[in-house]
Each structure stands twice: as C-alpha cells, then as structure tokens.
Amino acid sequence: MARKCEVVTQFRNTIGLRGHLSTRLQPNHPTDDARGVAASIVDGLLYGSGDAVIGINPATDSPAVVRGLLEMLEDVREKFSIPTQSCVLCHLTTTLELLNKSAPVDLTFQSIGGTEKTNTSFGVNLALLEEAWQATLSLNRGTVGKHVMCFETGQGSSLSANAHHGVDQQTCEARAYAVARKYKPLLVNSVVGFIGPEYLYDGKQIIRAALEDHFCGKLLGLPMGMDICYTNHAEADQDDMDNLLTLLGVAGCNYIMGVPGADDIMLHYQSTSFHDALYIRKVLGLRPAPEFEQWLVGQDIIDRQGQLQPAQKQHLLMKIIK
Amino acid sequence: MDKPKRRNTETDPWSGLKMYTAARIALGRTGTSVPLKESFAFKMAHAHARDAVYSSLNLEVLLQGLHAFNLPVHVLHSMASDRMEYLQRPDLGRMLNQASSEQLKEEGSSSTEIAFVLADGLSATAVNEHAIPLLQLLVPALRQAGFTLAPLTVAEQARVAIADEIGELLHAKLSIIMIGERPGLSSPDSLGVYFTYAPKPGLTDEARNCISNIRPEGLPYSLAAEKILYLIQEAMRKKLTGVKLKDGIGLLQG
Numbered sequence: 001m002a003r004k005c006e007v008v009t010q011f012r013n014t015i016g017l018r019g020h021l022s023t024r025l026q027p028n029h030p031t032d033d034a035r036g037v038a039a040s041i042v043d044g045l046l047y048g049s050g051d052a053v054i055g056i057n058p059a060t061d062s063p064a065v066v067r068g069l070l071e072m073l074e075d076v077r078e079k080f081s082i083p084t085q086s087c088v089l090c091h092l093t094t095t096l097e098l099l100n101k102s103a104p105v106d107l108t109f110q111s112i113g114g115t116e117k118t119n120t121s122f123g124v125n126l127a128l129l130e131e132a133w134q135a136t137l138s139l140n141r142g143t144v145g146k147h148v149m150c151f152e153t154g155q156g157s158s159l160s161a162n163a164h165h166g167v168d169q170q171t172c173e174a175r176a177y178a179v180a181r182k183y184k185p186l187l188v189n190s191v192v193g194f195i196g197p198e199y200l201y202d203g204k205q206i207i208r209a210a211l212e213d214h215f216c217g218k219l220l221g222l223p224m225g226m227d228i229c230y231t232n233h234a235e236a237d238q239d240d241m242d243n244l245l246t247l248l249g250v251a252g253c254n255y256i257m258g259v260p261g262a263d264d265i266m267l268h269y270q271s272t273s274f275h276d277a278l279y280i281r282k283v284l285g286l287r288p289a290p291e292f293e294q295w296l297v298g299q300d301i302i303d304r305q306g307q308l309q310p311a312q313k314q315h316l317l318m319k320i321i322k
Numbered sequence: 323m324d325k326p327k328r329r330n331t332e333t334d335p336w337s338g339l340k341m342y343t344a345a346r347i348a349l350g351r352t353g354t355s356v357p358l359k360e361s362f363a364f365k366m367a368h369a370h371a372r373d374a375v376y377s378s379l380n381l382e383v384l385l386q387g388l389h390a391f392n393l394p395v396h397v398l399h400s401m402a403s404d405r406m407e408y409l410q411r412p413d414l415g416r417m418l419n420q421a422s423s424e425q426l427k428e429e430g431s432s433s434t435e436i437a438f439v440l441a442d443g444l445s446a447t448a449v450n451e452h453a454i455p456l457l458q459l460l461v462p463a464l465r466q467a468g469f470t471l472a473p474l475t476v477a478e479q480a481r482v483a484i485a486d487e488i489g490e491l492l493h494a495k496l497s498i499i500m501i502g503e504r505p506g507l508s509s510p511d512s513l514g515v516y517f518t519y520a521p522k523p524g525l526t527d528e529a530r531n532c533i534s535n536i537r538p539e540g541l542p543y544s545l546a547a548e549k550i551l552y553l554i555q556e557a558m559r560k561k562l563t564g565v566k567l568k569d570g571i572g573l574l575q576g
Contacts, residue, residue, distance in 0.1 A: 029343055030509075030535045036343035042336060043347035059535060091565060121526040123565035160412065161526050196504070198412040232371035232505045233409060233444050238364070261346020261356065261364065266535065268506030270368075273346075278354035308354060313335045321339065 002211075003252040005218035009186045010145020011085045011106065013291035015052055015254055016223050021286040022255035023277045024187070024225070025050030028057050028266035032065050034072050038321045040260050041076060045317055047274035048302055049258035051292035052187055052225060053107065053150065055087040059266055066090045067103050074104040076320055080299075083291035085142075085186070087150050092124055092132050099135045107150040107186060108136040114153075114175030117163030126179070133183045144291070147186035147223075153177070154191045155209045156199025169199060170209070174216045181222055187255065188217060189225035194269055196231050203240030206230060210244055214253055225255035229271040238262065238270065245272055249280040256280075278308060331357045344508050344539070367507040374502075374510035376405060377446040379478055384440065387454035391461050394429070394473035398422035398488070402479040415481035417523075418488065422477075426491040429473055436464065436554065437472035437494035437521075441480035445502030448513040452536055452543070453500045456513070459547035464554070482516050482530070489521030496557055497521040498550070503534060512537050515546070517553055519563040529564040531557070 008016040015022050027040030037056060044050055054077070056069050066088045073086035085106040088095075092110040099105050110129065111122050119125055129149075136148040158164035158172040173190070180188050190213035193206040200206045210226055217224035228244050230236035245256065262273035280286060287293055287306055296302045299317070300309055334348040349360045356364075381397060388395045401417045402408035408415050418426070438460075440453045464471065472492040477484050482499055489497030496519050503514040513536040518529055531553055536546040557563045 027345070029345070030540045033342070036345070039339035039342040040345045040347055042339060043334070043345075046334070046336065059541075060533075093565060121528050123528040162413075163526075197409050201410070232368065232507070233375045237368065260343075261349055261360065263346050263364065263367070263507040265343070265345050265506060265508050268504045268509060268512060270507065273356065275349070275351060275354060275356045282354055308351075311332065311335050315336075318336050318339070321342065 002215040002218040003250070005221070007218060007221060007223045007254065009147040009223040011142040011147055011186050012144060013051055013083045013289040014144065015186065015289050017290070018252070019286060020289060021249065021253065021277070021281060022052035022225070022289050023049045023258040024052040024255055025054045026057070026257050026259045026264065026271070027054065028264055030059055030266045032059050032069060034068065035321050037069065038072065038076070042317050042320050043260055044258050044274055045082070046301060046311065046315060047258070047278065048288060048296050048308060049274045049277060050082070050084050051289040052255035053085050053087050055089055055109070055150070057089045057267055061090050061094050063094055063097055066094055067098055070098070070103050070105060080317065081295070083295050089150070092128060096132050096135060099139070105136060105139065106141055107148055108132045109150045109152070111152045111157070112176050112179050113157045113161070113163070114172035114179065115158050115163050115165060118158040118161050118172070119179070121161035121163055126182075129183055147184055149183045149185040150187045151180045151185050152189055152191050153180070153213070154195055155213065156195040159199060160195065170212055170216075173213055174220070177217050177220045177222055181220055185223065187225055188222045189227050189255070190214070190217070191227040191229060193230035193234060193236060194227065197234040200234070202235035203230070203237065206234070206236055207240060207244045207247065211247060211251065214248060214251055223254045226253050227257045227271055229257070229269050231269045241270070241272060242276070245276055245280055249284045249286065281306060364507065371505040371507055371510050374445045374447045374505040379442050379446045379476065380450045381476065383450065384454065384476055387457070388474050388476070391457065391474065393471055396425055396473055396475045398425065398475055398477045400477060400479045400481070400484055405479070408479045412481055415479055416483035418477070418484065423487065423491060426488065429492060431493055433493040434472035435470045435495050435558065437475070437485070437489045437492045437497045439475045439477055439485045439488050439497060439499040441477040441484060441499055441501040443481065443501035443503065443514070445505045445510060445512065448502035448511045448537070449500060451511050452513040455543050456500065456536065456546060459543060460550060463547070463551055469554070483523070483525070485516065486518060486521040486523050486525050489518065490523065494521065495519065496554065496563070498554070509535070509537060509540060512540060515550055517557055517563045519557050519561060531563045531567055
C-alpha cells in the first residue's frame with residue numbers, strides 16, 4: 001500500500017519519484033575531524049551516494065564545530081557543483097543560532113516525537129519548530145524547491161523518555177509524523193533500530209516496525225526514508241538489514257542511509273552501506289534523484305544505465321582533501 | 323556451454339584516504355558488493371562488540387583505583403538483576419535497588435558539589451579501561467579549583483538516569499556519570515560522560531550534557547578532561563545543564 005503513495009520533495013534535486021531511491025551520505029567522524037569527514041564523503045560520492053543529503057551527525061553540539069562542518073560541506077558542494085543539499089544534524093537551537101549568524105544552512109534538522117512531553121525531552125516545541133522553519137526558508141537557498149526541514153523519528157522515543165502516557169509505540173510514532181508534516185519537510189526518516197532492544201528487541205521486531213513506519217509516514221503524505229539499522233546490544237545482524245532493505249525497496253521507500261561499510265564509527269551502530277544501495281538499485285532497477293544521476297554520469301562515476309564505472313586512478317573528487 | 327566469467331575484486335584507488343578516518347572506506351568491490359575479506363572482518367568486529375555488551379565491571383581493579391582518591395566508595399546495584407533483565411527493562415536500570423539506596427542514605431546529609439558515578443552501561447569494558455585514568459586527571463584538578471567531591475559510587479546494571487537518584491541521595495549539586503556507551507564495531511570500549519545539574523529522579527535527556535567517545539583512539543583522556551572541566555565550571559556558574567548549556571569550548575579557543 002505504501003508503494004502507491006508517491007511523495008516527491010525538492011530542494012536542489014528531486015527526491016521520491018517513483019522508480020528512484022536516494023541515499024543520505026552519512027560521513028560521521030568521532031571527533032568531527034574535517035579531513036576524516038571529507039574522506040568518507042569522497043568514498044560515498046565515488047560510490048554514487050548522497051542525493052538525499054550529505055548529512056553529518058556531529059559528535060558535539062558546539063556551534064563552532066557545527067559551523068566549521070557546514071562551511072566545509074558548502075565548499076565541497078560548490079566546488080564540484082553537486083546537485084544535493086547538506087545538513088549538520090545538531091540540535092535545532094544550535095542551527096537557529098548559526099542561521100542568525102549567516103552560516104550556510106541548507107536544511108534544519110531535528111529529532112521529533114509524537115507527544116508534547118517527548119518533544120520537550122528533545123528540547124523543542126511546535127513554536128520553536130515553526131521559528132526554525134521560517135528562518136531556514138528565508139535563506140532561500142533551494143534551487144528547485146523549498147522543502148527545508150529534515151526530521152528523524154523512531155518508535156520507542158516516547159516510551160524511553162517516559163512521555164508515552166501509556167500509549168503504544170506505533171501510535172506515538174504516527175503522531176510524530178503529524179508533527180512533521182506541518183513543516184513540509186524534504187526528508188523524514190525513522191531511525192528504526194537505533195533505539196535498541198529495550199524497545200525493538202530483535203531483527204524481526206525492527207523489520208516489522210520499519211514497515212509500519214514507512215507505511216504510516218507515506219499515508220500521512222511524508223517523504224519517508226528509513227535508517228535501516230541495529231545496535232550491537234540488539235538481537236539482530238546485517239542479514240536482517242539486507243532483508244529489510246529489500247522489503248523497503250519493494251515498498252518504494254524514498255531514501256536510505258549510506259554509511260561507509262555500514263559501520264558508523266561515531267554513533268556506534270550499523271546501518272546500510274554504499275554497496276547496499278548499489279545492490280538494491282540494481283536488483284529493483286531503481287535510480288538516484290534525476291539531477292544527481294546526471295551529475296554522477298558527468299563525473300564518470302556511473303554510466304547512463306546506472307552501472308558503477310571502473311574507478312579512475314585520479315578522480316578530481318579525491319582532491320577534496322588537501 | 324560457456325564458463326561463467328570470473329569476477330575479480332576491484333580495489334579503490336583512494337585507499338590513501340584511510341589515514342584520515344577509521345571508517346570503512348575504500349573497501350573495494352566485487353560486482354557491487356563488499357569483498358569477502360571485508361565482509362568477514364565486519365562479522366568478526368560484530369562478534370567482539372557483542373562480547374563487550376555482556377562484559378562485567380572489574381570491581382577489584384576499579385575499587386583499588388578509586389580508593390587512591392581518599393574518598394568513601396560505594397558499590398551499588400540497580401533494580402535490574404542481570405543483563406537480560408537490564409536489556410529488556412530500561413526502567414529498572416535507572417533505579418537503585420533497596421539495599422543500595424539505603425546504603426547511600428546512611429552517608430548523611432552534608433551537601434557536596436560534585437558526585438562522580440561509574441556505571442557499566444552497555445560496555446563494562448569501557449569503564450574498566452578508561453574511568454580511572456580519566457578520574458586521575460579530573461580529581462586533582464577539581465580539588466585544586468576548590469570543588470567539594472561527594473563519595474564515589476560504582477553502579478552495576480545501570481543506566482544514565484541512575485545518577486539522578488544517586489546525586490540526590492548524596493545531596494550533590496552536579497552528578498557526573500561515566501558509563502560504557504553502546505559498543506560500536508570499531509570501538510567496543512567507548513566511554514560516555516553525562517552531566518546533570520540538581521539531579522533528581524524524573525529528569526530526562528534535555529536536562530543533561532554529554533561528552534562521548536572517550537578512549538585513546540577517539541577523544542583522548544587529556545582532551546576529554548579539559549572538556550569535562552570546562553562543562554563543570556560552566557554548569558556550576560550558570561547553575562544548569564542541558565540544551566541551554568552549549569559546549570562553547572571551541573569558541574573560546576578560536
């Protein structure tokens with residue numbers, strides 16, 4: 001059923017078209033080291049990843065560090081004319097502070113939940129979300145569209161903050177989508193297995209929750225992506241993620257994560273790799289966002305059929321790192 | 323019939339970038355898949371991380387290290403009786419069992435400024451390896467700065483919020499819990515430090531600050547100690563922790 005809901009959003013490219021699957025390039029580094037982050041960006045781009053967003057989870061919420069990362073992303077994107085958007089996934093109040101100091105913010109990120117108390121535990125409320133939305137819109141940085149918000153959710157966040165008022169995890173999650181859609185987001189994804197076995201015990205529960213989340217989000221008109229993931233204290237492994245990836249590909253999920261080797265060395269969990277995205281695109285005939293696909297062809301990273309090309313010895317992208 | 327074509331593994335010519343990050347970059351590929359050798363390395367790392375989740379605190383070594391600070395030391399236990407219960411019942415890991423809370427009540431009511439708590443969390447290995455070296459940098463510096471320290475506590479089968487109850491029972495203005503983080507594939511021994519001003523049960527994450535990934539290959543002890551001392555001073559000065567207390571250390575240096 002979710003497959004029937006086509007939800008298309010735009011900023012510098014077009015995400016969510018039927019027959020397309022995008023990826024968020026997630027180049028995290030445990031100390032936010034600029035060269036460390038850049039190395040993962042090069043790896044990801046050369047594997048065709050990053051059309052949903054190049055999105056860094058910073059290890060610290062320090063405004064100076066976040067600003068440094070934003071400027072680095074801006075440099076890379078402009079230098080290579082990459083038709084995508086960047087985001088540093090810090091707390092919304094940090095982004096707001098930087099927005100007001102003219103930092104290059106494409107998208108504003110925030111984790112959100114399905115009860116007021118959950119959002120309080122995340123340090124936000126609807127007024128603050130509205131303020132950040134308007135402030136980000138006013139920068140007018142999108143070229144093909146005006147979707148500027150990026151939200152993350154996940155079943156169990158209300159329960160873990162003891163903010164569920166006795167309501168079940170899935171209902172709380174669906175309510176979070178009602179919050180999200182008010183702000184016309186570019187990207188919404190459930191970080192489904194990140195919360196751990198306290199809330200989703202094993203691979204089977206993670207798979208079930210992910211399909212529920214994708215379905216509920218799409219039904220509410222959201223551009224649903226999924227962080228197909230698990231932690232090391234859950235009864236799950238990479239085989240479960242391969243299964244879930246295939247199921248979500250069939251269900252028409254808008255985007256998935258691209259993490260080097262599926263191993264996030266900062267957030268300490270496993271997601272999907274650049275290779276995984278290539279697999280699902282290949283078996284289901286899915287393509288990247290059209291603008292980004294054209295760029296990949298222009299860079300000789302893929303051919304017109306979407307096949308990854310043999311790696312060039314001296315691709316210009318490798319020069320991102322001086 | 324034609325023989326199937328043999329597919330060779332292609333290497334990535336940017337493997338030189340590995341010097342900048344421990345991320346699994348430049349893995350190469352066989353077709354579009356991760357090469358077998360890298361796939362095995364991933365599975366091995368996953369097995370090590372699973373072992374860390376089921377590791378336990380080395381109390382003998384930890385207590386020896388803690389007694390050197392000449393402060394009372396208490397070994398406490400949460401309401402989660404074992405690891406299985408701990409993993410499935412986060413609420414129990416946030417509360418002290420009865421014996422433990424009574425033990426702290428007997429400590430008396432003199433108020434202190436900072437209460438350090440060591441807790442296994444999701445990787446006792448992290449605490450076993452990094453908590454004492456970090457305290458060896460922090461305790462002398464805090465004493466020199468004139469802060470009063472509460473008795474030290476070690477909590478088993480514990481989650482972050484257990485420091486709220488411990489901090490309140492010890493009448494501390496600020497609780498600081500050093501806890502084993504979720505083990506990552508490349509980092510089964512990562513230590514996290516959470517700060518909570520005016521600790522009391524019922525607080526949630528927006529009331530805390532956190533410094534994570536403390537280990538020699540991540541955030542090294544000296545840098546971690548510097549950040550912790552900065553946050554302690556700021557928390558005590560502003561009388562708060564949480565989203566309103568930003569880690570402005572980079573701004574000061576820059």
